[in-house]
Amino acid sequence: MRRCFLIPLLILPPLLRAQQPVQYVRPIIGTQKMGHTYPGATVPFGMVQLSPDTDTIPYEMNGKYNPDVYKYCAGYQYTDKTIVGFSHTHFSGTGHSDLGDFLLMPTTGPLQLNPGTADKPENGYRSRFSHENETAEAAYYKVKLDDHNILAELTATNRVGFHQYTFPQQSEAHVILDLMAGIYNYGSKNVWTFVRVENDTLITGYRQTSGWARTRTLYFAMTFSKPIKKYGHQNYDTSVYKGFYRKFDQAVNFPEMAGRRIRAWFDFDTRAGEKLQVKFALSPVSTAGALKNLAAEAPGWDFDAVKKQGQEAWNKELSKVQVKALSNDDLVNFYTALYHTYLSPTTYMDVDGSYRGLDQLTHQAAGFTNYTTFSLWDTYRALHPLFNVLQPKRNADMVRSMLEHYNQSVHKMLPVWSHHANENWCMIGYHSVSVIADAIVKGNIQGYDAMQALEACAATARYKKYDGLEYYMEQGYVPEDKNSYAVSKTLEYAYDDWAIAQAAQKLGRTDLYNEFIKRSLNYRNVFDAATGFMRPRLANGTFRKEFDVLSTHGQGFIEGNAWNYSLYVPQYPAEMIAMMGGKKQFTRHLDSLFTMHLPDAFFAETEDITRDGIIGNYVHGNEPAHHVAYLYNWTDAPWKTQERVRMILQKMYKPTSDGLGGNDDCGQMSAWYLFSTLGFYPVAPGSTAYALGSPAIRTATLQLENGNTFTVEAVNQGVENVYVKKVELNGKPLQQRFISHSDIMNGGKLVFYMDRKAVK
Structure with missing residues (x-):
């Protein structure tokens, strides 16, 4: 008996460790360069x-x-x-x-x-x-x-x-x-x-x-x-x-x-x-x-x-996704990315629930965990949508934390970039409304009043003293001669307004839906049909004469240029494509983004960009472009999304100290990697749709908080097999290029059939 008992003790621990994802985490990834x-x-x-x-x-x-x-x-x-x-x-x-x-x-x-x-x-x-x-x-x-x-x-x-x-x-x-x-x-x-x-x-x-x-x-x-x-x-x-x-x-x-x-x-x-x-x-x-x-x-x-x-x-947290990959390096990349997405937001309260509020008074978190470190200009895009899949209870607590911030704010505004009981007012937009709307639309309403949350979103979007909003509300755009980064602000406000409208529609608030769906069309007001680009507009209604589509400084854009931001209408991709000349012309525009050569002056202007982090004029380390590779799904060339996504995964993520092609930005870069490796991405948070791409794993099983499991399988997977021949959801052919949030949360199986030749 003793001999039979001792042998398993000597053999089993290595086998158990081999099944633990923590062994694949390399915190040293991303500690070099930017x-x-x-x-x-x-x-x-x-x-x-x-x-x-x-x-x-x-x-x-x-x-x-x-x-x-x-x-x-x-x-x-x-x-x-x-x-x-x-x-x-x-x-x-x-x-x-x-x-x-x-x-x-x-x-x-x-x-x-x-x-x-x-x-x-x-x-x-x-x-x-x-x-x-x-x-x-x-x-x-x-x-x-x-x-x-x-x-x-x-x-x-x-x-x-x-x-x-x-x-x-x-x-x-x-x-x-x-x-x-x-x-x-x-x-x-x-x-x-x-x-x-x-x-x-x-x-x-x-x-x-x-x-x-x-x-x-x-x-x-x-x-x-x-x-x-x-x-x-x-x-x-x-x-x-x-x-x-x-x-x-x-x-x-x-x-x-x-x-x-x-x-x-x-x-x-x-x-x-x-x-x-x-x-x-x-x-x-x-x-x-x-x-x-x-x-x-x-x-x-x-x-x-x-x-x-x-x-x-x-x-416990990493095991919520169980992956089989093509190589050990892929497992390291995947679980380190998942690790990075779970580093923030961070807990901000004592074990008894007490915490310092934005008003610098002591508050009590009753029935929720209070969080801080909200880098929302980055994380609304993929990190919080990822939490709605893998960490819905935590994300609901993060929404509750944002609402407490709103209640303690003298401005009655939701957080922009906040940490440790402070608002830093960093970056642009009011993207906490995107996080809240995404949670509401996807049914993640736990521990907070959804209607009050919607009202907080609306109040934030109406606060005229914030960063050009007065001009935006009166003229339908932010004038560059009145407020800097005006084009970027106009486009991001319009997206956030659309997100508010989606939450209002979900909750039956027709009045708010009508108000904000109208505002969501303001992106049209900074599009210059003569050049085919978004362009800074002045208070008198004219477009500014001095205009360089490649420059990142003084052109009305933040962390991007006209090429990047002209693609930032995630709420209306089909309308954007039509506005820019139709599917064929838009496809050529996207192709040029990934293949063009940037002048040396571009790099001289930007302190946080290295040539290692750029593919053509596609800057993966700057978040406004994160949805761009998926826009081919709205054209007649969806196979180019598959090709581009796999190329970005290969070039921008490596299991080395310099393995990230830009700032990880509180997990946003890593969240992009995770969604894209699984084969789908939230192009417009606030929508229940995910655009399909090209999975880079063999299989992945998501253990959901509701007890269901959702499995992704890639048949005939390989390094060169980046194209998708067909897709099945729960055994039935998928006719569209998207899946819904309910498809995931209800559990089931998504199967991609891979090939080395594009299906055109």
């Missing part, structure tokens, strides 16, 4: 993102904007040779940042409180490292800090970062807490910081900043696994005394530390191979909240158990 992802430890939608930062870049140099800061939106660049420390908050894939809170760095030898420089790390507390001694997994990160001979390991719960540092034999072992550190505005964005030593193992405090978010406060509770031997801090503030600047001195063993620019240190005696552990809990409300989060989520000191718990949480 992917702007981070490799550290977090759990699905976690409030803590505990990750290494590889440089300290000032926002300004000699009074001017420092372009190098753009590389460090996630705090980490794969090509860097040094690590500054491990901070607890990071955005994933964005083009801006405001985080990097509470940086910890373990060190040995004489105490050094400055970070040093990348070329001379020995002059500070930073350390060299090698990728050969670095491991990045879901919910786990490990690296050897060469200069200090310390092995650093990180894992996390939702609200707690868990550090484990293996020290050498050392009488001078330190852990530095840098409250000046922060991505983008190193030290300068602090309004105030406070640290309190509660006892010989427990530290509490907070940090208030005024950066991208104008008023952001985050609290912490930090505890060590062994008593502190000695501690202190350096206050880098200066004061004016009798006309002279005075620098504050260091303070040793003084239990309270306060100021704008604080670095603290904590000293320990360590034996060779000793593991010093640190648990660091966050709260948006108070240090008491951080202590509650710490006690609830990480009460013990078993690092491996917390790591296992985090990876099990990832396995």
